[in-house]
Amino acid sequence: MTTFPAVLLDxxxxTYRSRAGEVHALRGVTHAFERGTFTAVMGPSGSGKSTLLQVAAGLDRPTRGDVRIGGKPLGPMSQTALTRMRRTSMAFVFQSYNLLDALSAxxxxxxxARLAGRRVxxxxxxxxLGQVGLAEQARRRPAELSGGQQQRVAIARALHLQPEVLFADEPTGALDRASGRQVLQLLRSLSDEQGQTVVMVTHDPLAASYAHGTLFLADGQVVGRLDRADANQIAAAMSELER
Structure with missing residues (x-):
């Protein structure tokens, strides 16, 4: 049986148009994010890492090339079909928790599930909630939780519908170091123990060191990869790119 990557960019x-002319945010990027892997995406400012995340998640369409989630091409899909797929096959965690204050965890x-018209x-x-260690906090509202706990609720929300891939954009950017470490350990354990595919954009070498591998972008192109590297090795690679 053929097993497709969780995410394939081919x-x-x-390319964007601006007053100054064309901006090439991504330039012929080809990469497969394999199932059950945790990948950090890093690069200097303007390298294209946020655009890569948006294109991979179907939030933006590529000018050229092909994006597939679980072997399904996003290109031919209508906006309605894309929205439906994002609600069922993909999940998102951002720096801001985006929790509704009036609702419990x-x-x-x-x-x-409610937004997708599905039975809860x-x-x-x-x-x-148990997956993120918050089973006992189910009835608490966001204001009654710490920042780290709120981000873990956001991760539980992302995991609830069992997505093919979890996209995370600077998920620890608003957290203190201890809370950030807990969130990163959680993302790693979700990948290691439950086979969840995680793609995380970060600027922090320490955060990237929790991933199985770090993908480096510069000028819209993949320029390198480090597997199972520590924070010092990742920081050194970033320093080379920023010269």
């Missing part, structure tokens, strides 16, 4: 180019986790499975909600 010759992806993204459990109701925040259940929100994507309370057992699945409890399981998702």
């Amino acid at each position: 010759g992806v180019t993204r 459990a109701d925040n986790v259940a929100l994507p 499975d309370r057992d699945a909600v409890r399981h998702a």
